[in-house]
Amino acid sequence: MFQGDPYEIQIIDDAAKRFEQANPGTTVELINTPHDAYNEKFGSAASSNSLADIVELDAPFLSNYVWSGYLQPISGLVDQALIDDMTPSNISQGTYLPDGKLYAIGLTDSTVALYGSRKQLEALKIRIPKSVADAWTRDEFEAALKTLADSGVKWPIDLFRAYGTKTEWITYAYEPILVSMGCDVIDRKTWKAAGTLDGKTCVDAATLLQTWVKNNWVVPASAGQNQFYAEGRPAGLAWGGHWFYAEANAKMGDDVVVMPLPKFGQKNASPNGTWIYAISKTASDPALAGKFLSFMLNDPAYRDAYKAHSGFPGLKSFAAASPLYADKGAMAVAFEQATASAVPRPPHPGYPTITLAFQVAMANIFDGADAQTEFTKAAKKIDDDVVDNGGYSPFGQ
Numbered sequence: 001m002f003q004g005d006p007y008e009i010q011i012i013d014d015a016a017k018r019f020e021q022a023n024p025g026t027t028v029e030l031i032n033t034p035h036d037a038y039n040e041k042f043g044s045a046a047s048s049n050s051l052a053d054i055v056e057l058d059a060p061f062l063s064n065y066v067w068s069g070y071l072q073p074i075s076g077l078v079d080q081a082l083i084d085d086m087t088p089s090n091i092s093q094g095t096y097l098p099d100g101k102l103y104a105i106g107l108t109d110s111t112v113a114l115y116g117s118r119k120q121l122e123a124l125k126i127r128i129p130k131s132v133a134d135a136w137t138r139d140e141f142e143a144a145l146k147t148l149a150d151s152g153v154k155w156p157i158d159l160f161r162a163y164g165t166k167t168e169w170i171t172y173a174y175e176p177i178l179v180s181m182g183c184d185v186i187d188r189k190t191w192k193a194a195g196t197l198d199g200k201t202c203v204d205a206a207t208l209l210q211t212w213v214k215n216n217w218v219v220p221a222s223a224g225q226n227q228f229y230a231e232g233r234p235a236g237l238a239w240g241g242h243w244f245y246a247e248a249n250a251k252m253g254d255d256v257v258v259m260p261l262p263k264f265g266q267k268n269a270s271p272n273g274t275w276i277y278a279i280s281k282t283a284s285d286p287a288l289a290g291k292f293l294s295f296m297l298n299d300p301a302y303r304d305a306y307k308a309h310s311g312f313p314g315l316k317s318f319a320a321a322s323p324l325y326a327d328k329g330a331m332a333v334a335f336e337q338a339t340a341s342a343v344p345r346p347p348h349p350g351y352p353t354i355t356l357a358f359q360v361a362m363a364n365i366f367d368g369a370d371a372q373t374e375f376t377k378a379a380k381k382i383d384d385d386v387v388d389n390g391g392y393s394p395f396g397q
Contacts, residue, residue: 001031001045001052003038003275011305015296028292036166039352046070053283054293057104058168059093059273060345060355066096066103067349067392071278073101077290082297082315089338090314093273097347098394106276107297107306109314111342112173113270113334114259115228115238115248121257124151131333132260132268132340138208141262145217148236157212158228158235161221161366170359171345172271173239174209179343181205181265185358186346186382191396193379197358198372205264206362206371213366242334246310249330260333260341268341274312312338349392353385 002012009032016028031052033041039061045051046068057065065071074094075083086094086105094104114136121128126144129135136144148156163169171185178184183201186193196202212218219227219235228238229251238244239261248256261270277297279289296302303318310331313319319326325335346354357378364374386392 001033001042001054002056002277003033003035004056005309007305007309011302012296015299015302016292018299018301019292019295022295023291026288049282051280051282053280053285053289054277055280056275056277059104059276060168060171060347060351062094062104062276062278063096063347064349064351065278070281071103072281072283072286073103074105074279074290074293075102077279077286077293078105079290079294079298082294085315085317087314087316087319087338089272089342089344090276092344093314094276094278104276104278105293105297106274106314107303107318108274108311109272109338110274110312111242111270111272111334111337112176112239112261113242113245113331113337114261115240115244116236116257116259117233117252117255118257119255120148120233120236124148128257129259129333132336135260135268136262138262138264141264144237145212145215149215149217153236154234155219155223155227155236156217157237157239158219158226159209159212159239160225161219162223162225164221165359165363168345168355170362171355172273173241174362175345175358176261176269176271176341176343177209177264178202178205179269180261180263180267182267184346186348186354188346191348191350191386191392193354193357193382196379197382198375198379203371203375206365206375208264209362210365210368210371214368242312242331243310245324245331245334246308249310256330258331258334260337268337269343270337270341271345272338272342273344274314276314348395350382350385350389354382357381 016030020026089109094102096103124147126147145156175185181201185197187196227235229248277293279286283289307322310324313322313325323329324331361374361378365371
C-alpha cells in the first residue's frame, strides 16, 4: 500500500514486475492510494485487519502505528546492508523511541529550503547565505521581504499555502519557525501542549507569520502553487521542499539559488521526515515482504527515478551517487540541514491529533484569527487526546 506522484507509481509498478520475474510464482499486489486520503485509508484498513504486508507511512505517524500494534521491526527482514547504509536522519525517522527498534526504511528523507533568483537577489543587493551557519536572521529575512515588495515584486514569498490542510505541509514546513524561536507544538519531555504551544513565544511566532500575510508578502492560497517560477515570477522567494528544486530548475535553470531556512531565534531549525516503508504485524510472509522491500530499495531504476526528481538522500550510497547534494552541489546547503538543523516532528502516538490541531489553528491564524485564542484551543485538543488515551504510556512517564 503506497501513495506518490505519477513517476513514483510507475517505478514501483516496474520494480514489482522485475521482482516477480526474478521470483517465479510470487505476485505483488499494489494498492495505490491517493496522497490526501492515505491516512484515512490506512486507518480503515487497520480497523478491518486488512493492512497490506508492506505499508508506506509518513514518518511522524510511525509512533502512532507502532504504539497501536500495526507494525513489526524490520531488522532481520530487510537486508542488513541496507540498514547499515541508512543516514542518521533516516534511522531517526524509522525508529520507535520506547524500544529503540527500527520499524521503517526508505531511500529518501526530506527537508525544506529557501529558494530565490540569484540575479534578482544580487540586483537588489540582498545577501545570499551559503551555509546553515550563514543563514539569514529574522531581521535580515524580513528586510529581504520588504526590499522585494518595495521593488515591485507582487508577493515576496510563496509559503505554499495552496497545499492546504489535507497534507502535512503546515506542521512540516512551519513548525521549524516555532522551534527556531524557542518553542514547539508540544513539550517533548512532558508531552503536554498547554504552556508550550499556547505560550508567548509560540503565539509570537504565529503572529509573525500572520503579519507577513497582512503585509501582502505571502502568496495567497487562492493563487495556487508554484508562483515562484510562474510567468513574470510573481513570487520573489519560495519556502519549498527539496523536491521543489527540480521543478524550479526546469523553468529557471542555474538562476535558482538554494538557501538555508532563516534563523528566527537562538537556533537554526529545519524539518525532516518523509514517506517510508514498514512491514505490517499481520503480514502473511514477513520474510518475503522484506525481500521485496530490499529488492525495490536496491533497484537501480528505482533509485535513478528519485535522483532525477532531486530525491533527498536517506541512504549513504544514494547520497554518494547524487551530485546535486554533494559539496558545492546546487542542493548542498539543503543536505547540510539534515545534520546541522533538522528537527523531526514530535515522535509521539498522539501525533495525528497534534498535527491536525496545529494545522487548523495556523490556517485560521493565516485567515486573521487571534493567535492566542487559536493556540489555546489547539493545546487543549492535544492534551485532551493524551488524557483520553491514558497518557499514551509509556510516553510521558
